[in-house]
Amino acid sequence: MKKMPLLTKSLLFYNGEKFSMKKFINKIKCLFKKTATETLTDSCPPDTPSPEEKPKSPKRKKHLRTLVFLSLFITLIWYSFIFEPNNIQIENLNIEVKNLPEGFEDVKIVQLSDLHSYGFDNREKKVLEMVRQINPDFIFITGDLIDHSTKDMDSVQTFWQELGRQYPEKVFVVLGNHEHNNIYIDSKSTKKRLTESGIVVLDNENQKIFQDEKYIYLVGVDDPRSGKDDLKKALENTEKDIPKILLAHSPEIIYSPNNPKEEKVDLILTGHTHGGQVKFPFLRAFWIPTKDRGKFDSGLFEVNGTPLYVNHGIGLSGLPIRFNCPPEITVIELEKKL
Numbered sequence: 511m512k513k514m515p516l517l518t519k520s521l522l523f524y525n526g527e528k529f530s531m532k533k534f535i536n537k538i539k540c541l542f543k544k545t546a547t548e549t550l551t552d553s554c555p556p557d558t559p560s561p562e563e564k565p566k567s568p569k570r571k572k573h574l575r576t577l578v579f580l581s582l583f584i585t586l587i588w589y590s591f592i593f594e595p596n597n598i599q600i601e602n603l604n605i606e607v608k609n610l611p612e613g614f615e616d617v618k619i620v621q622l623s624d625l626h627s628y629g630f631d632n633r634e635k636k637v638l639e640m641v642r643q644i645n646p647d648f649i650f651i652t653g654d655l656i657d658h659s660t661k662d663m664d665s666v667q668t669f670w671q672e673l674g675r676q677y678p679e680k681v682f683v684v685l686g687n688h689e690h691n692n693i694y695i696d697s698k699s700t701k702k703r704l705t706e707s708g709i710v711v712l713d714n715e716n717q718k719i720f721q722d723e724k725y726i727y728l729v730g731v732d733d734p735r736s737g738k739d740d741l742k743k744a745l746e747n748t749e750k751d752i753p754k755i756l757l758a759h760s761p762e763i764i765y766s767p768n769n770p771k772e773e774k775v776d777l778i779l780t781g782h783t784h785g786g787q788v789k790f791p792f793l794r795a796f797w798i799p800t801k802d803r804g805k806f807d808s809g810l811f812e813v814n815g816t817p818l819y820v821n822h823g824i825g826l827s828g829l830p831i832r833f834n835c836p837p838e839i840t841v842i843e844l845e846k847k848l
């Protein structure tokens with residue numbers, strides 16, 4: 511019996527013939543007809559001289575195997591292109607922080623990252639609805655809110671205005687490489703639109719965030735991927751014993767030459783990697799756009815005693831697919847380190 515060609519091989523040479531879309535579609539139609547009725551037509555020439563000369567069962571088995579193969583292939587395409595990219599997951603994270611003021615033990619922080627928005631579309635609406643259900647105290651967005659090719663900024667801004675309106679003075683953002691590389695709008699104008707929408711952009715600066723009249727510092731650096739981060743400046747005038755959460759677009763902040771080793775924070779929240787978007791079980795993602803080639807691909811790490819979290823992101827970049835790496839909203843709760 512002839513062995514079933516491999517996936518890639520079958521795309522180029524189906525049953526030894528050079529690939530042609532017309533032949534391919536015709537073949538699928540024939541397979542369905544043959545399996546269902548065993549009736550052959552002019553457009554579906556017989557593969558065997560006559561049913562009497564050869565037994566039916568091996569041919570039928572072959573048709574069934576091909577049908578199973580095609581069904582799996584179509585399911586995989588649907589799953590990777592449509593289902594998983596829209597299947598946003600909620601990841602819960604508990605982080606212990608030294609000297610955490612009492613009021614902060616009950617706060618809920620939502621981290622969003624890498625939305626790569628092209629407008630106020632279904633994905634943005636779904637994010638708003640999911641965030642509404644989480645009911646967070648603060649929302650931190652770690653860059654790449656737009657894609658480098660996003661053009662309809664008015665539509666994207668509608669999403670930002672909704673966030674700003676629903677969570678006034680609670681939404682904080684740092685910029686990513688796509689804000690800096692956008693071909694239609696410069697990062698200064700993007701920053702202006704964010705600010706006008708009621709969102710605070712932390713551009714190498716810090717801000718006290720309050721809960722029950724106590725505060726911690728939220729520190730934000732501009733994109734380390736683009737070399738625009740300045741942690742020393744961002745930490746200016748912060749008090750040593752007050753906890754600090756650092757927002758940076760990429761985990762590359764930890765190797766940044768602009769990141770002096772003596773500067774210490776209590777938690778680093780990042781994105782940028784999208785977790786690789788496609789991750790086969792037991793293998794590392796093959797696409798991670800960082801200098802360390804994926805050492806910090808996604809999830810929680812500890813770097814010199816400091817927790818570093820890398821969010822999968824919500825949107826897509828490069829190939830419009832996700833596999834085993836769903837989009838993510840992170841919910842962070844802080845605990846006092848004893």
Ligand SMILES: [Fe+2]
Nearest residue numbers: 654686687782
């Ligand atoms: Fe990025």
